[in-house]
Amino acid sequence: MLRYAVRRLLGAIPTLFVIITLAFFLMRVAPGGPFDQERTLEPTVMANLNKAFHLDRPLYEQYAVYLGNLLRGDLGPSFVYRDFSVGELLGAGLPISMLLGACALLLALLVGGTLGIIAALKQNSTVDYLVIAVATFGITVPNFVVAPVLSLVFGVWLGILPAGGWEGAHPAYMLLPVITLALPQIAIVARLIRGAMLEALRSDHVRTARAYGLPARLVVIVHSLRGAALPVISYLGPAAAALLTGSVVVETIFGIPGIGRYFVQGALNRDYTLVMGTVVIVAVFVVLFNLAVDLLYAAIDPRVRYD
Amino acid sequence: MAMSHRRMMFGTRASALAGALLLAWSAGAAAQTTYVRGNDGDPETLDQHKTSTVVEARILRDLYEGLVIDDASAKVTPGVAESWTVSDDGTVYTFTLREDAQWSNGEPVTADDFVYSLRRIMTPATGAKYANILYPILNAEAVNTGETAPEELGVKAVDDKTLEITLASPTPYLLELLTHQTALPVYPPAVEEFGADFVSPEHIVTNGPFRLVSFAPNDRLVAEKSETFHDADSVKIDRVVFLPIEDRATCVRRFEAGEVHSCHDLPSEQIASLRERLGDQLHIAPYLGTYYYALNPTRGALGDVNVRQALSMAIDRDFLAEEIFSGTMLPAYALVPPGISNYVEDGPQLPYANTSMLDREDEAIAMMTEAGYGPDNPITLELAYNNSENHRNAATAIADMWAPLGVNVTFNARDLPAHYAMLRDEKNFDVARAGWIGDYSDPQNFLFLNISDNDGFNYGQYDNPEYDALMDEAASEGDLDKRATLLAEAEALFLRDLPQVPLLFYSSTSLVSPKVEGWVDNVRHVHPTRFLSLSE
Numbered sequence: 119m120l121r122y123a124v125r126r127l128l129g130a131i132p133t134l135f136v137i138i139t140l141a142f143f144l145m146r147v148a149p150g151g152p153f154d155q156e157r158t159l160e161p162t163v164m165a166n167l168n169k170a171f172h173l174d175r176p177l178y179e180q181y182a183v184y185l186g187n188l189l190r191g192d193l194g195p196s197f198v199y200r201d202f203s204v205g206e207l208l209g210a211g212l213p214i215s216m217l218l219g220a221c222a223l224l225l226a227l228l229v230g231g232t233l234g235i236i237a238a239l240k241q242n243s244t245v246d247y248l249v250i251a252v253a254t255f256g257i258t259v260p261n262f263v264v265a266p267v268l269s270l271v272f273g274v275w276l277g278i279l280p281a282g283g284w285e286g287a288h289p290a291y292m293l294l295p296v297i298t299l300a301l302p303q304i305a306i307v308a309r310l311i312r313g314a315m316l317e318a319l320r321s322d323h324v325r326t327a328r329a330y331g332l333p334a335r336l337v338v339i340v341h342s343l344r345g346a347a348l349p350v351i352s353y354l355g356p357a358a359a360a361l362l363t364g365s366v367v368v369e370t371i372f373g374i375p376g377i378g379r380y381f382v383q384g385a386l387n388r389d390y391t392l393v394m395g396t397v398v399i400v401a402v403f404v405v406l407f408n409l410a411v412d413l414l415y416a417a418i419d420p421r422v423r424y425d
Numbered sequence: 426m427a428m429s430h431r432r433m434m435f436g437t438r439a440s441a442l443a444g445a446l447l448l449a450w451s452a453g454a455a456a457q458t459t460y461v462r463g464n465d466g467d468p469e470t471l472d473q474h475k476t477s478t479v480v481e482a483r484i485l486r487d488l489y490e491g492l493v494i495d496d497a498s499a500k501v502t503p504g505v506a507e508s509w510t511v512s513d514d515g516t517v518y519t520f521t522l523r524e525d526a527q528w529s530n531g532e533p534v535t536a537d538d539f540v541y542s543l544r545r546i547m548t549p550a551t552g553a554k555y556a557n558i559l560y561p562i563l564n565a566e567a568v569n570t571g572e573t574a575p576e577e578l579g580v581k582a583v584d585d586k587t588l589e590i591t592l593a594s595p596t597p598y599l600l601e602l603l604t605h606q607t608a609l610p611v612y613p614p615a616v617e618e619f620g621a622d623f624v625s626p627e628h629i630v631t632n633g634p635f636r637l638v639s640f641a642p643n644d645r646l647v648a649e650k651s652e653t654f655h656d657a658d659s660v661k662i663d664r665v666v667f668l669p670i671e672d673r674a675t676c677v678r679r680f681e682a683g684e685v686h687s688c689h690d691l692p693s694e695q696i697a698s699l700r701e702r703l704g705d706q707l708h709i710a711p712y713l714g715t716y717y718y719a720l721n722p723t724r725g726a727l728g729d730v731n732v733r734q735a736l737s738m739a740i741d742r743d744f745l746a747e748e749i750f751s752g753t754m755l756p757a758y759a760l761v762p763p764g765i766s767n768y769v770e771d772g773p774q775l776p777y778a779n780t781s782m783l784d785r786e787d788e789a790i791a792m793m794t795e796a797g798y799g800p801d802n803p804i805t806l807e808l809a810y811n812n813s814e815n816h817r818n819a820a821t822a823i824a825d826m827w828a829p830l831g832v833n834v835t836f837n838a839r840d841l842p843a844h845y846a847m848l849r850d851e852k853n854f855d856v857a858r859a860g861w862i863g864d865y866s867d868p869q870n871f872l873f874l875n876i877s878d879n880d881g882f883n884y885g886q887y888d889n890p891e892y893d894a895l896m897d898e899a900a901s902e903g904d905l906d907k908r909a910t911l912l913a914e915a916e917a918l919f920l921r922d923l924p925q926v927p928l929l930f931y932s933s934t935s936l937v938s939p940k941v942e943g944w945v946d947n948v949r950h951v952h953p954t955r956f957l958s959l960s961e
Contacts (some may be wrong), residue, residue, distance in 0.1 A: 129573045150842030153554070156811075156860065157477060158849050158881040160557040162570045170552030199642060200470040207642055266674060281682035283668070283676055284644060356451050368673045373679070375644035381669070388842045 119416065122424035123409060130405040134398075141397040142181055145390055150289065152197035153387045171197055184394070193398070194391035198383075202396040208377055215364030215376030217287060221296045222360055223354070225284070226303030231350075233304070234311025238346075239338065241316060249308055256305025265298045265371040282373040295372045299365060303357065310353055314346035321345065344418055351418070355411035359403040363396075446903035458940070458959045459664040463676040463688040467642055467669040470623040472788035474546040474608040477555040477675055478484045479862075479950070482606045484667055487954045489609040489633040492520050492539065492588070493600050497956035499866075502804070503599045505534055505610070505632070515595030515903040516563075521572075525655040529636045530614050536582035543590075544568070544575040555607050558864055595903040597767055601865035603740055620824040623823045633815075634660045634954040634955035643669060661958035680936045686959070687941060691934040693815060696751035699936070706936055709753060710946035713762050714931030715871065717752065718808075719848070719884030720924060724855045726804045728795065730922055735792040736856075737926040738777050738785045739826050754929040760874075761916055762930045764948045766866040773917040789830055799831040809837040810858035811844035819928075820858065837853040847950075848884050852916055862931065866949065868912045872896060875919055885924025892918045 152165050153159055153209055168174045172183070174218035187194055193204035237249035272294060273281025285291050319342050327341045364378025377396065416422045468481040473489065476482070487496070494504035495615070507518035546553045549566040555821065560566045560859035563579025579591030602608065612630035615623040622628060626637050634656070635648035646667040650660050668685060670676040677689035677695060681703075691707075692701065692770035699707050726732045742756035758778035761768060777785050798804050808824065810816040817838065824834035837854070839847065847853055863870045863884075873879060876896055877888040895915040902908040919925075943957045 148843065149839070150844075150846035152842075154842035154849070155477070156841065156845065157555075158845055159554060160881055162566070163554060163556055165551045166556075166569070167552045167554065170550065198469050200472065201468075201476055201621070201640075202642055210641060211643060261941065266678070269675075269678050273684075274678055277682065281678045281684055282670075283679065283684060337878045346427060371675055373668065373670055373672075373675055375641060383671075386840055386842070 119424055120349050123413065126409050126412070127405075130409075133405065134401055135153065137401045138394070139181075141394060142184065142390075143177075144176060145388075145393055148385075148388065150388055152390060153277070154388065171195070181406045188398070191393040196389055196392050198387045198389040198392070204391045207380065207392065208395050208399060211364070211375055211377035211380065214284070215369070215378055216362045218292065218295055218299060218368075218374065218376065219358070219361035219364065221292065221298035222261075222268065222390060223358055223424040225296060226307050227316060227354075229300070230307025231311055233308040235315060235338070235343070237308065237312045238319065240316030246312075248314065251345075253305040253308045256301045257309075259301075261298050261302065261365065262371070264301060265294075265368055268294045268298060270373065280369075280376045282371070284374050291372075295368050295374055298368050299361060299371075306353065306357075307350060310350045311346055314349045315342055317378040318342040318345040334365060349416060351411055351414050355407040356404060359400065363403055382386070430599060438877040453629070457663040459666060460662045460959055461685050462954070463670045463685045464667045464672050464679065465669075465690050468646070469628065471629070471637070471954050472621070472642065473606050473611065474542070476558075476606055482667075483952075484646060484648075485606040485609055486951070487633055487635040487665060488629075488637055489606075490654075492522075493603050494951060495604050495951045495953065497943055497947075498945040499572075499947035499951045501604060502618060507641070515597070516592045517803065518590045518592070519583070520588045520590070522588065523655060524586065526630050526632060527653040527655065528630050529651050530612075530630050531653055532630075533583045533614075534610065534632050536588040537585070538610045538613055539588050540580050540582050541616075542610040543608070543610065544578050545616065546607055547578055547791045548575050553607070558602060558605055558607055561594070561599060561602065562594050563591045563593050565593075581691040591960055596867065596900075597903075597905050597908060598865050599767070601867060605864055608834055614701045619838075621829070624792045626902055634953075635665060638664075638921065640673070645669070650671040656955070660955050662954055665954045677936065678817035680938070682698045683938075685943075686938040687952075688936040691753075691931065693749075693751045693934075696753055696934065703936065706939060708935040708937055708946050709932050710935075711755065711764050711948055711951070712763070712931040712933040713765060713948050714861060714952050715757055715760055715927055716858075716860045716931060717757070717760070718926045718928060718931040719854075719857045719859050720827035720926060721852060721855050721857070722886055722924060723852075724806075726798060727806075727855060729796050731796050732798065733794070733923045735789040735829060735830060736832070737775065737923055738792070738803070739789040739830055740823055740926070740928060741782050741826055742928055743782075744826075745819055745822060748824055750815060750929065753932050753934050755932065757930045759916065760919060760925070760927050761868045761871045761912075762863070762948075763812050765863070765868055765871075767798045767905055767909060768868045769913045771866075773914055773920055773922075775920050780882065786829065793830045793832075800829070801831070803831040803833055805835060806855040807835050809839065809844060809847065809854040809860075811841045812838040816858055816863060825840060842847055842955050848904045849881060852886070854885070857884060859925070860931070865894075868909070868916070869896075869899065872912055872915050872919070875924060883924075887919070887922065891917060 128265060172180060184194065196207055199207060233249045237246040240246050267291050268352055269281045272279040279289050283291055324337060324341050327337050364376040366378040366382045369376045369378040380392055381396050384396060416424055464480050464483055466480050468484055469478065470476055473485050490504045492500050492504055492506040502927045503521050505526045507523040509518055509520045511518055528534060546556050546559065547565050547571060549571045556569045564573050564577045567573035568575050568578050581589045583589050585878060610632065615628055615630045619628045626639050629637050631637065634651060634654045636651040638647040638649050640646045648665050650663050651657065673690060673692040675692060676685060679685040680688050722728045744755045746756050752805055758775040759772055761772050793799055797820040808820050810820050819837060827834060848857055861871060861874060871872055872951050874882040875887040877893050892915050895911050899908050899911040902911060937944050941957055942958050944952055
């Protein structure tokens with residue numbers, strides 16, 4: 119298994135290289151540059167800036183320099199936030215985004231999982247329909263609606279939670295953003311678990327377990343849930359990568375200093391290095407979580423083996 | 426990844442601790458007044474020589490003090506310079522610096538500090554975004570383009586407390602320019618020792634009413650009253666927290682929840698409801714800015730001045746101001762906004778400023794017919810704008826107003842960098858949205874946009890030697906009244922030829938808590954924290 123993991127990680131290097139190369143050149147194809155703003159710059163001033171950031175050198179040379187720096191772990195200076203390097207910006211925001219994402223993920227698993235199991239066990243009952251209704255609602259109502267509504271209701275009207283902001287990892291400031299992030303995930307997890315559970319409950323090995331007269335709780339938790347977890351895990355791999363790297367909507371609306379905003383800001387500002395930095399982070403997360411999914415598969419499903 | 430100690434601070438564990446400390450601190454020190462200021466975004470830098478935006482201006486104005494400053498109503502007032510004299514020909518300014526001006530480390534602020542700072546912004550290697558604002562200083566442009574050594578810049582320390590600035594030609598708005606954040610001094614030893622990192626909280630040395638405590642990107646910037654500031658006794662606020670709130674609706678919610686004392690640049694679709702709910706906490710004030718459409722004269726029909734005037738005439742600016750921008754903009758029939766300094770009493774206007782819309786539409790149709798266009802022989806114009814809801818709504822409305830003239834409009838929305846790069850380089854448009862916010866209160870700051878060799882901004886590709894000559898003449902005219910007349914003549918030419926169509930004048934919109942005292946609405950939208958106070 120360890121050998122497999124190492125092989126997968128090594129195999130990811132060419133993938134990362136292709137992603138980075140594509141992103142680097144695609145970014146430069148976009149018209150405009152980091153110094154194009156509403157206030158156009160004097161040509162002499164623009165020349166000074168391009169020189170200061172080595173944008174006056176040929177593109178292949180910039181690419182080579184970027185790759186060289188990246189290998190040393192240097193993501194370069196931000197073109198727009200000039201007091202910080204990209205490493206510093208992402209280093210400051212990533213732990214916050216990851217914390218929120220991890221809490222949301224946990225909440226989604228707990229609540230979504232429970233709802234899904236209940237719905238599956240009471241298929242076609244009122245509870246089941248209620249769960250399906252809630253899940254449909256959670257998936258269809260976008261977070262840019264949920265976030266301001268929560269902030270307005272709990273922050274402004276009721277005044278029991280902050281309308282936004284971030285004070286370290288203070289729970290009061292985390293609650294609404296975590297709920298907003300978790301809602302669609304709860305819905306998806308609930309539906310996935312419900313579907314998979316229904317299938318698992320009808321499967322041969324569960325029927326056999328029942329026939330042997332095993333206690334119902336044991337049948338549900340050990341035998342059915344184990345099988346039902348597989349589709350959830352394959353969904354959670356990429357979903358976790360996305361959640362942990364921050365959400366632009368949630369972070370903007372609640373004023374959270376994570377890295378989600380950099381994805382959009384970086385692209386809109388043509389902050390080349392910042393965009394590259396976010397691309398690298400997401401790519402690495404996706405690779406790692408896909409690997410984690412595969413390893414978990416092997417751990418849960420005895421039919422899957424990596425040798 | 427070299428991460429300095431300061432920035433490591435932003436890790437979760439550390440910030441959890443910081444949060445706990447902050448809560449403990451706020452419980453224990455209730456007597457301190459903290460002003461929480463919503464800012465429209467993060468500063469791109471705290472290096473005054475590299476800045477260009479109002480977001481940075483608001484912060485730097487609190488951290489530093491220039492030779493002259495804006496007071497609460499944006500009037501030019503003595504800052505580090507307690508007095509100054511101007512030579513008879515208007516080209517040499519001699520500033521006397523106050524004895525008690527100090528840096529936050531207790532060192533005196535000297536004339537040499539200003540010499541160092543002004544040379545630094547012009548040095549090409551600094552990469553100063555807005556160095557050109559100070560080009561009126563003798564040899565500034567030559568230094569900035571690397572043709573001349575920084576020592577040749579027209580800035581001299583006569584002694585520790587006397588600074589002499591020599592200009593290339595009389596510049597009546599020099600003092601206005603010196604209130605801009607690019608003219609703020611840096612502390613030379615800090616720059617020499619730490620280079621670009623002199624702006625970090627542990628290195629920065631400032632000379633203003635507040636000193637930097639911390640700056641976490643995307644999170645907050647905290648400054649505290651500086652005890653070394655010469656006028657510290659009159660500074661009422663102990664601590665100011667700048668929150669970078671990009672989403673305007675978020676700032677409104679946090680204001681209503683009592684978490685933020687003031688917000689700028691409010692969402693225009695909420696103005697009506699804010700006015701109703703919050704009454705005089707909503708501030709709308711004229712702002713030195715113009716919103717206009719550039720017309721590309723190289724594109725067929727647009728080369729005809731009558732077509733350009735007809736297009737302008739058919740635009741119902743009242744509708745745009747009231748309906749699209751919810752009363753946060755004013756109809757514009759001139760390029761230079763009202764309330765500007767150094768200008769004639771009643772500046773020139775488009776002749777149909779006071780004509781009714783019905784008459785204007787009839788006349789516009791007649792002019793188009795005469796030019797050979799109309800519903801039977803329509804023209805198609807591509808209207809380019811930078812993507813935003815308001816710009817899109819305005820463009821749609823204007824396309825509708827042009828329809829009776831036989832004009833079909835196609836739209837091309839780009840994001841901001843792409844739009845402005847297109848305006849600057851390819852000029853690939855028929856009609857393009859643009860806007861300009863004045864950096865100093867002088868008509869030159871608007872009229873220079875249309876000088877023929879101004880490649881960066883002359884989107885209408887205006888090329889009128891007469892206009893250029895008037896601008897040149899005004900630039901060397903020392904008499905303010907005569908100069909104002911020359912500039913007004915230039916604007917009249919611009920309005921006659923109409924290479925760009927003025928549509929609206931900007932207003933500033935703010936929410937200001939009733940707890941904040943001393944807030945004075947002004948055309949520069951400048952509200953230094955040192956002149957404000959907070960009541961309980």
